[in-house]
Every structure is written in C-alpha cells, then in structure tokens.
Amino acid sequence: MIQKNIILLPIEIKSREFNAKLYFASQAIRRGYEVWIGFAKYFHENMPLFPRGILIENDVGKGMGSILPVARRLGFAVTAWDEEALVVKNDDFYVDERVPYSHIKECYRFFTRGEGDRASLLRRYPDLDGHLIPAGNPRIDILAPEYRAIHQIQDIDVGRRIILVNSRFSHSNPYHMDRQSFRDGLLRRSNLTGKALDFKVGYMDHTDRLYESFHAMVERLPDAFPDHQIVIRPHPSESPDPWDAMAARHSNVMVSKSHTATAWSMVADATIHNGCTTAIEAALLGCNIVAYCPVRSDLYDVRLPNQVSVQTEEVEQLISVVRGMSRPGAAEMQANSAAARKRLEGLIGPAMGGSANATAIVLDVLQGVTAWPDRSAKDMLFSVKYRLDYWCKRRKASQANGEGLDAAALLDSYALEKFAGVDAGEAQAALRIFGAADADVADLGNQWLRITTPTGAGH
Template identity: 35%
Template sequence: MRFTQRFWAHRWSKTEPMSSRPWLLLPIETKHREFYGKILLSLAAAERGFEVLLGEQNAMLSQLDNLPQGIYLDKSVGRTKTKYFKRLDARGSRIVAWCEEGLVYRDRDAYLHERVSNASLALANRFFAWGDVQANDIHKQAPEADAKVRITGNPRFDMLRPEFRSVFTPAADKIRQCYGPYILINSNFSRYNHFMGYDFWIEALKQRGTITNDEQLAFYYRWRDFLGKVFHGFIRVMPALSSAFPDRMLLVRPHPSEDHATWFRETAALNNVTVVHEDSAIPWIAGADAVIHNSCTTGLEAYLLGIPVAAFRPAVDETFDSYLPNAVSHEAVDGEGLIETLRELLAGTATPPPSAQSEVNRYVAALDGSLAADRVADALIEISLRCELQKMGPIRRARIARENTVSALKPMLRRIRRSHKATSYAKQKFPGIELSEVEHAINQLRDASGRFAGITSTRSPFRHCFRICKT
C-alpha cells in the first residue's frame, strides 16, 4: 500500500480525539532485540487502561511535536537524550527510561560515562533498573536519583521465562528443520567490526561528547584493539570447529551493528558454516545444541533457556571483559580447549558453574514472581499525568503527514549525503514493522499467558507506529 493510502486508511477518524486515556509512548530502536518485550509491556499497560503508541524510535523522534501527551519510555539516559527529554517535558509529557545496555557491560566506569547522563536522568520521572547491580552502579553515578530508580527487570527477559518460551517454539523448530542440528556462535564485536567501518565507533563517541580528551581516546583505542584480538581469535578457530563437528551446522549470528559481510567473507570456504541474522536471537538460541559467545548477553540468555553455553576467550582483559555472561558459561581460551568444552557440553557431562544462578539473581530481577512488564506498568500508574483531549484536526494531520514524508525520504537523503551503507545499517537495525507482525505477537502472548483479552492493535497516523489499547 502506498504511503498516502496508509496514512488516510488508519482507523482514527478526522474528528475523533486521540484519547482521553493516558498514553504510553514506546519507541523501538533495534527490532530483533526489543520487539517482543515491548509488545508485552504494551499489553500490560493496556490492561491498566493506557493507550499505547508503539513504533520505530526515529519515526517517533521526528514527530515529537505531534505525539499525544503521555509517558515516553526511552531505551537509555545517555547524553544525546537530554535535548529530546527537554522537548517532551516542555510539551507536558513525562519521561521514564531504562537502559537496554545496562545488564551486560564491560567496564562500570566506562558504562556510566557513556550511557548514563546526570542531566538526562534528572529529567526522567522513573528509571527502571535491570537488577541490584545496575541500581547500585546508577547510585554511584547519581545518588540524587535514588528516589526515581525502580528495580523491575526488563520485559525482554520475561520472554525467557517458562511461561513464554512456547512463543518461540515454532520458530526454533523451523530453524532446526532448515539447518538440522547446529551450534550457534553469537558475535559481539561491533566496536571493532562495525557495519559503518573501522573508525565509526570512535568517531561516534567523539560526536556524542563521550570522548573529550586524549586519555579517554587512548582508553577506547585500547578497548577496540582488545576486541580486535578476540574477533580474530574467533575467525582463526572457525576452520578447526568446522572440522571437529562435521555433523552439525555452525551458525554465526553477528551483532545487529556489526558488518555481517566480514563474517560471510571469512567463513565462505567452510561448508558447514552459515551466517544468519533473521528475527530475534531467542529462537536461534532455543533451537541450538550449544551456544558460543564472548562477553555477550546471548550467553546469559542461553543459560536462562537451559542451553549449554561456552565463553570463548582467546584474549582476556579484566577491564574489557563482561563478567556476567562469562560467569554462567564454561570458559575456553584456545581452540583446543573450546572443542573439548563443546564435546562435554554436547555429551551432557558439563553442568553450569555452581555460582551461576546466585550471580544472575544479583543482576536480573523478575526471573520469577511478577513479570517485569507488570512491575514497569504498575510503576507507570504512579506517575501523575494530565490527560488532554487532542483532536486529529486537519492542521495536526497535515503536520503529521509532512513529518511522515520527511521520515520516508530520509533513506534517500542518507544515500546522497553519506552513503548507501548508512541506509543499509539503519535497515539492519530496524527493518520495519507491519501491522500483521504486531497482531501476530499479541495473539502469541495472549495464548501463552491466558491474558490480554480485548486488546487490539491498529495502524496509527505515524510511520511505522501502531496503537495498542483495550477496546
């Protein structure tokens, strides 16, 4: 359907007010990572009487002046967020946030410097922490924000709980039917093997104000160099893994921000190695016989799903290694050790490290009991919000149409100003959302939970955005 048809075909009539109910504005940055968790939060909020606007982060940011007043939940409180938070606050919206990167980070001080801005946090009414460890680290950075921090966990990890695993069973079965038995290799090297090039990460940190002096620059150069050693260690071990496990496919799943072409090129000669990156990581993990990673959240996800997991560490640095994913994994530092570890994992003779669960409990809340989605939704109810009727009159519609058109043209403008690669990178992180996907996910979560009756989704006037509410 063409853009103009999509805009006028939505179900909000020309005279219907947007809603007198409170709005939750829920942007998605990286679709494969966030989609299901934010659908689940949308449903929990809709149960409590919220209207939810769910959709692409960039599309929402382009429409800040046209969005309904509501509670805007951002994926971080980095320094680049401050200007958007100020605009939302000036329009009468309330800001809440969590940090998608706040569970697994390599160096605490670097994480706080890079991801937690006191100015952005000051503008937030609530901050939802993954668990005790992140909440304590946030306290060290901003003790003045203690009253707004809630330890809720993250709805992303609700999807790993037993009650929701059936959501991904059909996809996991389909993957195994396609590839047969396989070992999943998750890479996490975007700071070295970035889609936009070798220098992109460092230059982006300079532009954001994260790197402001030579000492910081040297630190991030060391970090990138370390990741390069690990990355090339993975590349070097691939032929040995391929030969050691000829009866299994080796599926390499790069990070969403990585240059996947590098992996295709480096593994092209290995017959039982394939590079994949479709959909959420969860069904790929759930269908695997074993998972290999290095300092990656997917290692923790594999542990929580009960999948045997190995951390391959061809280079080691206490500053730049992520503690938690490695702590729940069986570690190997060279190819021979990795192959032996995998054989033990596949034979079922290796059990998780004894301290794994106690460490996970320090870092991750809501692994049992109330869902993280419910804990967050309950906290949203605490926030005082003035609900104003906002009519969809012709002027407002014209403004929305204009911004939608600009947003739709941005890929073309990127190609002109920067390169086709910038557009491809944006599409790799967010390939778009169709209404049918939203409806399908809602039905899956309804079936798995026995909840959410009467909650529906419709297309909104905003590009790549959808309205979820109780009818």
Template identity: 30%
Template sequence: MKKCKGWLYLPVEIKVREMDAKLLLAYYAAKEGYQVIIGEHRIVELASTVYPRGIFFSKGYPRGFRKRILTNAKNNGHTVVELDEEGLLINDTTRYLHDRMMMDMFDLVTQEYCWGSFQREVITGAFPDKEHKCYIVGNPRFDLLTSKYKNIYKEDVEHIKNNYGEFVLINTRFSTYNSLSGMKKDNIDSMYFKKLYNDFVELTKAMCQKFPDTHFVIRPHPGEDPESYHNEFSSNNNVHVIHEGNIIKWLMAAKVVIHNGCTSSIEAFLLGKTIISYIPATSNDHDVILPNQLGIEATNIKEVNTFLHSILNNNNFASSNYIEKMDQNKKILLDYYELTDKKFSYESIFLLLNSIQLPAVPNHFSPSQKTLYVKENKKVKHFFPSLSKEEIQNFFRKIDEVEGNSSSTSIKMIGIDLFEIKEDRFV
C-alpha cells in the first residue's frame, strides 16, 4: 500500500452551486492519495479543529468571515489555499479588494487560485508583492461543463425534460431586495433590484399569456426567498419555482435561458445555449456587464416575446450577425475564464496542492463524534439541506463511468452532513 499524502478539508456553503465541483475535487483527491473531509461548511470547520493538520480549501468570504475562518484554520495548523467563488465576475474592483481580498489576510494564504487573468490582474495590481501566491486555475465548477463530463447529468436532464418538456429557464439575482429575511425596505441599494424583480414578474406573466403551452421554470438566486415567486405565480399552471440540484442540468435541459446579470449565463453560453438578457433598466453601480453581453439583449417585453417566438420555433438566430457576436463573446470571455476540453481546473489545482509539504499522516486517528455537532440553523438549512452517502456514491459512480474506473473509494459518515473520503490503497 502507498502512503497517504495528507488531509484535505473541503467546506461547502451553498450546496446547489458548490457541491458537484467539490465532489469532483474529492474524487480525484482520493485518487491522488489525500484523505478528504467534505460537508456543510460549519461542521467541516469544526472537524478541522480535531482532525489532523492538512490543507484547508477556502471558498472565499467577505471581510469578517474570511478573517475568522482563515485565522482559525492557520491556528489549527492547516495550510490554507483559496478559490474565491465570487472571483469570476468583479464589477467593482475597489469593493472586491476591500471586501474579499484584504491585504492582511494574504499572509495566511499559501496559494490563491484565480478563475482567470482578469481576477489575477485585479489582485496582483493591488498587491504586487503577492503575485507569487496567485495562480490561474479556473474552477472545477466549469470542468463539469466540458464534453468529458456532460454524461454525468444525462439521466437528470432526461428526467427534467420528461417533466417539463420544452421549457424556458428564468434565472434571477434579486436577493438585495427579495431576501430570505423578507422584502427589503426601499433604500438606495434595494430600489434598483426591486424594479428588476417586479419587471421579471411582469415579464413572466406576459410570457405565460403569450405562450400558454410552454413551461417556465424560475430558479431564484440561493439568497432569494423562493416563496415570493410561489405567491406571485400561484395561479399560473405553467410556471414552476424550483431551487434544487446543480444549475448545469437545468441549463442543459432548457430550450432558452432568460436572465439579468447572472453568472449562470456564462455557464449557459459555454454549454451552447441560447440566452436572452432582459435589461429593462440599467445601473452603473449594480449592473454586471459580462453576463448580459453573452445573450441577445432585450429591453422590453415585446422584444423578449419576439425573440422567444423565434427561438421556440427553432430559429436560433443563426444569422451571420448573431454568429459573429457569439465569436466576439468567446474572445471577451477568455480574459475571465479559459475553458478548454483538454485542460481541467482540478488538474491545475492538484499540481499546486502536491507541491505543499504536509505533516505526516497519523497511523491511527479516531476523534470522538460527540465533538462533531453543530446546532441546526434555518438559514444554513436553506443553503445546505442535507448530504448523504448515497449522493456521494452516485456522483462517484458517474465519474467512474467517465474515467472507465472501478472505484475503491471508502466513504465514511463522521457527522451530520460530514464525510471522510479516501482510497483503500492508501494508508
């Protein structure tokens, strides 16, 4: 048997957004010889205080959270690497640096992983002496968009299509107004998103009337209150408010995607989906430019309905102007993220992880499970409902099929929503 390389801690905050990518990392980490701890963020943090020293994989956080989590990880003897989930789209570079990339925290990070050259230039432009810590690796979330892994979601996509037929996916991002804690009062920040929220509600109702035989699936941002949409469309039988599973399978199954400033439009673009960017209003402070550029831009309901009619009738705007615009968008996107079918983010990450010198793995280790308990939190439950051994096994089975492997991976539940993963051939 081979010697285990060390421990790797993979905390997950928002399950529908992060889990599949973290499971992809966990799968290959076990193959590389790491013992992986994965699960809901709070309990992975807790496990990192009682399990052996290793690598803590930070997902990026705003100021106070980042300071607490990185400081605790270092104090517990871990090496910290970081891939900021919010690093792809940086609309306000000053705010990004102030909120998520404070100078004093860089001393705690051994390797800072960047989605692409734009994010790296923002960071190194502000902190040139930290350039040696910043590496462009992409993100495993986007590995799952490549042709190699498309069959992972095949069964789910067929199931969705059987349930909803040819449907329109509407992605929203209005949590600044439509918050989990309730509708925000009118203030400078929420007023713009209140207008967008109401405009999207009005648009969806108009599309329901115009296309009564078409299903519309609304997928709220994880930070939004889905009940508000349920209430708005309770009388519309062809509108479905759904917030479950990775966005990729929903994008793959959709006929067309409608959004405003959503990161998911980049994923849709990379999957070759037709996108409508609905822009009924603009704001220099709050607009996210890149995602809107990747779609057919519409400023009113009539334009959306015209575009949608054409798309639903299988005229996907295959004109020379549209094709030219899509080619230009690919070039623009390269600054933010370079996606290929030959180079994978997880491979770049493991090249870097393997360069880190880790403490020797203890031969025997079995902490008391009584220490691995966190109080249930309603808000956390919304972001991370649960995780089961069966879910992990099912995902790994699909990766085995992609790789042509017969897995010998051990998956052990060590707490609520917390698992230890390793390969049997490593000790």
C-alpha cells in the first residue's frame, strides 16, 4: 500500500542537488510529510528495502528505462523532474535526447523546467497534457536572498583573491575513458536516428572544439593574474586529470572538489564558464559571471547561461573584462541579481521565487493525489517475484562478500566524484538556514537520511 505521507528524494550528484532537496524537505515536513533523502544508486539497487511512498526521480532519461517501470510496479508513486533541464541545447532536441514517451507514462506527473520544454513535449506527445506541470526546480528556490548563507563558504582561506573557472565538458573530457570510446558508447546507447542523431554528433563536435579553446584560455589565467588564486571546478562527470596537470605547473592554480560551484562563485571576483548551469544560479545570487565563447554556433550553443553573463570571444578580451571585476558588495550583488532575474523571467518555471516557487508547486500537486498508482494484477505478480528475486540475490551477495549491495560497495571512485556522502549534522545545518531548525534528522545508514518534524507530522 502506498504511504502517501512519505516522499523519497534520491540524489545523483550531491553538489548539484543536496541543498535544494533539503529545502524541499524543509517545506514538505511542514505539510505533514516524512522525507527520505540519500544516495540514488543505493535506492535503485535496493528498492524493496524502502517504504512505498512518493518517489521524485532526478530525470526520466533513457538510463531510467530499467528503474521507472520497476518502481511503479513495486508500488512507488513515481514522479520526476529533470535536474539537467535547467540548461538545454534546445527544447526540441531535449525531448529527443532525454524524455522518452514511455518513461513519462510511468509517472503520475512530470515537472518541467517551464513552458518552453512543456510546449515541445506537447508538440511531440499531445496526449501527455495532464502529465506535465511547469514547475521549475528547487535549485532556483534556494537562490532567494534569505537563503544566501547556504551558498557561503565559511572555512575558505587561500590568501588571495579568487577567480573561479567552471568546466562542464564531460562529453569532451570524460571521467572514466578516452573521448572517442565515450562518444561511441553514448551514441550507441542513445538510439537516436536521422536529424536527432546528426544534431547530437554535430553538438559533440562543437563541444570538442569549445573544450580545446576553453582549456587553452584557462592556461593563460595563472600568468595573467599572478596575485589571484585560480580555482578550477570540473563537472563531476569530467576527468580532473588535465586540470590537475595544469595545477601542478602553476602555484596559483587549484582544482577543487570541495564546496559547491555556487559557493565558490560567492567568494570570487569572477566566475568564468561556457554554457554552465552554475552560471544561472550564481547570476541569480548576484555574482560576477563571464562567459568565454571562442566558438559560436546558433545551433549548438547552450544559450541561457551565457545570456546572464558578460560574453567574451577572445582571450585578451576576457582577461581585460575580469581585470575590471572584484568581488561584488551587497548593493552590487542585489543589482546583478535583479538584472539576471529580469533576463530569465518566464524561462524557468512560472515564477521566480515567492509563494509560487517550484517547491510549492510540486507539493501542491502531490497533496492532490488520491488513489495512485493504479496497479494491475500483473503488476502485483511482478512485485512479488521481484521482491523474492531481490532477497535471494541479497542473501547470496551477503554470503559471498559480507555487505553485498550496501552503499559502501556501490561507491566506487566514479560514484564518489558525484556523491561524496551525507551525514545528519550537515543536513541539520542546512535545514536551520531554511527555517527548519526543529526538524529531526535520523541517519538510516547506507547514505540515507530521514527528515521529520519533532512529532513526525507537519505544523
């Protein structure tokens, strides 16, 4: 039976999702929910261990084809938003690449970034109108001025002014294999054909050229800014090796895996990027954002983050722009934030903050749920068989190597790049900033936490 008072929030990339989902939890517990939050891969491997509550997945992409239908048939009330939908190449290709029709049909509701991606989905799948809710993402909600403390670094002391470089080139500089092998595998798994396949190949060619130019630009920064600390933050799915090699050659370059990219932006004179989602978040907070655009394409550029940035095309131009910047004070941050919000108005969710923020929209929809999901007798039989098979598998794994399917066994080096672990104290500190200092946080083990009000019910 569905436990409709429980919401499960799996996390794929901690630096991207953790604080926003804690904010979501802080609001959900006020409405009477109990929230479970933690390591996505552990949940996907161990679904029978979890209560059958309302599941909010990170996306409905092609990699979820073995997860969404299983979760629904096991009795979870499946919903999703897409953590990567805030920044897309264009909405029509986004639908081709990341939103299969059958996957949305596994969901009670799919929460879109805004009206743009919703419209593209409806052009392709007109019968999905009732499934699609333009909500935005809680990552935007926590950029409100009252939550600025969540993005501030308290223990940073590099002794120099900071320039942050955000790299988002996981296609061109993949973490765990060479570029060509990654590309071949990605295209094979995508199942794209025709114009959609041509677009994907063209986009990857474009980002390869952009990455090479971007890397060459970053190599100029240490000498151009000898009194600054250059902090490089590669995407968690990107190899740190080229950036580590650069840091080894320069005393004023470091590659950071600590803190969020947004937190580094808050203490930097400038953040340099191209097409990076963090640029949107940092711009909305009022930071100085510079886009380096040495290779342009009307077809392939990821435009939205660049639109909230000072755009540069030549290295010398970028250096000149950054030399004119210093870490903004409160008044400048307020002005920068207002300008960014104006540029993004109507593009992310139906509102930018206020009572109609993404979290409120999603929770309003979830509280309207009655009988859900509608499972057939075949689904019930699947659930029984799946659970029996799972417990047999778990018993065999436990006999073979002790912990078997536990989180520690799933956190290989690549997984640790994306999910560095959570603890109750860390969650409590964030919840205090979000006005939920009275929340109870229980460590459930295996990198999962349970968050409730002191009485286990909302106020």
